[in-house]
Every structure is written in C-alpha cells, then in structure tokens.
Amino acid sequence: DTAVSQTPKYLVTQMGNDKSIKCEQNLGHDTMYWYKQDSKKFLKIMFSYNNKELIINETVPNRFSPKSPDKAHLNLHINSLELGDSAVYFCASSHRTGDYTFGSGTRLTVV
Amino acid sequence: AQRVTQPEKLLSVFKGAPVELKCNYSYSGSPELFWYVQYSRQRLQLLLRHISRESIKGFTADLNKGETSFHLKKPFAQEEDSAMYYCALSNAGNMLTFGGGTRLMVKP
Numbered sequence: 723d724t725a726v727s728q729t730p731k732y733l734v735t736q737m738g739n740d741k742s743i744k745c746e747q748n749l750g751h752d753t754m755y756w757y758k759q760d761s762k763k764f765l766k767i768m769f770s771y772n773n774k775e776l777i778i779n780e781t782v783p784n785r786f787s788p789k790s791p792d793k794a795h796l797n798l799h800i801n802s803l804e805l806g807d808s809a810v811y812f813c814a815s816s817h818r819t820g821d822y823t824f825g826s827g828t829r830l831t832v833v
Numbered sequence: 834a835q836r837v838t839q840p841e842k843l844l845s846v847f848k849g850a851p852v853e854l855k856c857n858y859s860y861s862g863s864p865e866l867f868w869y870v871q872y873s874r875q876r877l878q879l880l881l882r883h884i885s886r887e888s889i890k891g892f893t894a895d896l897n898k899g900e901t902s903f904h905l906k907k908p909f910a911q912e913e914d915s916a917m918y919y920c921a922l923s924n925a926g927n928m929l930t931f932g933g934g935t936r937l938m939v940k941p
Binding site for chain 2: 825
C-alpha cells in the first residue's frame with residue numbers, strides 16, 4: 723500500500739493548457755503539502771493545507787490552486803501552463819512536526 | 834524569516850572515507866531540524882531528526898545552536914549512500930523549509 727500516491731507520474735502538455743495532479747494519502751494525516759522541485763533540485767513549498775487552514779506561499783502564482791475534497795486528498799490545479807512551470811511536483815503529508823511522507827513525484831513538462 | 838543553507842552542491846568522496854554534509858540555518862524561534870534523503874529515482878524520505886538524537890544508516894547530526902548548524906556526518910561512507918541530501922527546518926506551523934540540497938557521490 724502506497725502511503726502517499728500521486729498521479730500521473732509524468733505529464734507532458736502544451737503551453738496554455740490547464741492540468742491537474744492528484745494526491746491521496748492513506749495515513750490519516752491532518753496536513754498535506756505541495757512542493758515544487760526545480761531543475762537545480764531546489765525544493766520550494768507551495769501550499770500547506772489541513773481541514774482548518776490553507777497556507778499559500780506568496781511567491782506561487784495564482785494560476786496554481788489546491789483543491790481538497792476531503793482530508794485524504796489534496797489536488798493541484800494549474801491554469802494557463804507556462805514553460806517555467808516544468809518541474810517535479812511533490813505531494814506530502816504529515817502528522818508529527820517535520821515528519822513528512824512524500825509521494826513519488828509528478829514530472830511536469832510544458833512544451 | 835527562516836532560511837536553510839547547504840553550501841555544497843556536490844560532495845564527492847571515496848568509499849570508506851568520512852563524510853560531512855554541511856547545513857546552516859537562521860530562525861528566530863526554537864528550531865526543529867531534519868535531514869531528508871532522496872536516492873536515485875526514489876521519493877524523498879526522512880533520514881533523521883535532531884530531537885531523536887539517533888543514528889540512522891550510520892549517519893548522525895548534532896544541532897549546534899551557537900553556530901546555527903546541523904551538519905550530517907558519517908565516519909565511513911558507503912557506495913549506497915550516494916544520493917541527494919536535504920537539510921530542513923520546521924517552523925511553528927509545521928511547514929518544512931528545505932536547503933538547496935547536496936548531492937553526495939561515493940566513489941568505489
């Protein structure tokens with residue numbers, strides 16, 4: 723059983739398209755996150771979300787939006803994709819401070 | 834604002850040599866620090882946390898508040914230690930801020 727699963731693993735799409743990446747966790751964690759890993763392997767927090775609060779990194783463009791239908795899911799919607807959005811996106815969840823469980827990542831390529 | 838700095842992008846050592854991956858942080862509160870590891874084609878996973886004071890896979894890390902450092906050490910590197918290593922700091926809101934990562938290459 724995969725604790726944090728993301729789909730799809732790979733996503734190739736054209737500029738201007740709208741796409742979604744799904745994330746599900748079966749750990750019963752309260753908080754979920756999205757991180758972006760760029761080509762230089764730098765990891766940057768995009769969103770943190772629990773059933774009470776959404777925290778958005780102010781540097782994230784508003785073309786990116788998280789959607790959480792329930793506590794076990796946090797999907798990432800991206801509108802009007804740009805070349806610079808190409809990266810690996812990681813979903814994670816946590817219950818205890820700093821102890822994150824990460825998904826295997828979604829490699830997004832915008833052409 | 835909190836910040837985590839890993840000054841080395843790449844660290845290359847021979848098998849059996851000691852290894853130290855450097856991490857410095859800045860944070861106004863009481864820090865909680867972690868090391869995460871990402872092996873090739875695998876997901877990022879927690880290696881160790883400073884409050885546990887544990888040794889995982891032979892790695893240890895000591896929090897030095899005076900020097901604001903949390904360096905990761907292993908006395909004898911193994912080839913299977915080759916990976917990306919990320920130092921991370923957790924704030925009061927349980928959000929992890931990661932350093933830029935250090936790629937460790939252990940040569941035979």
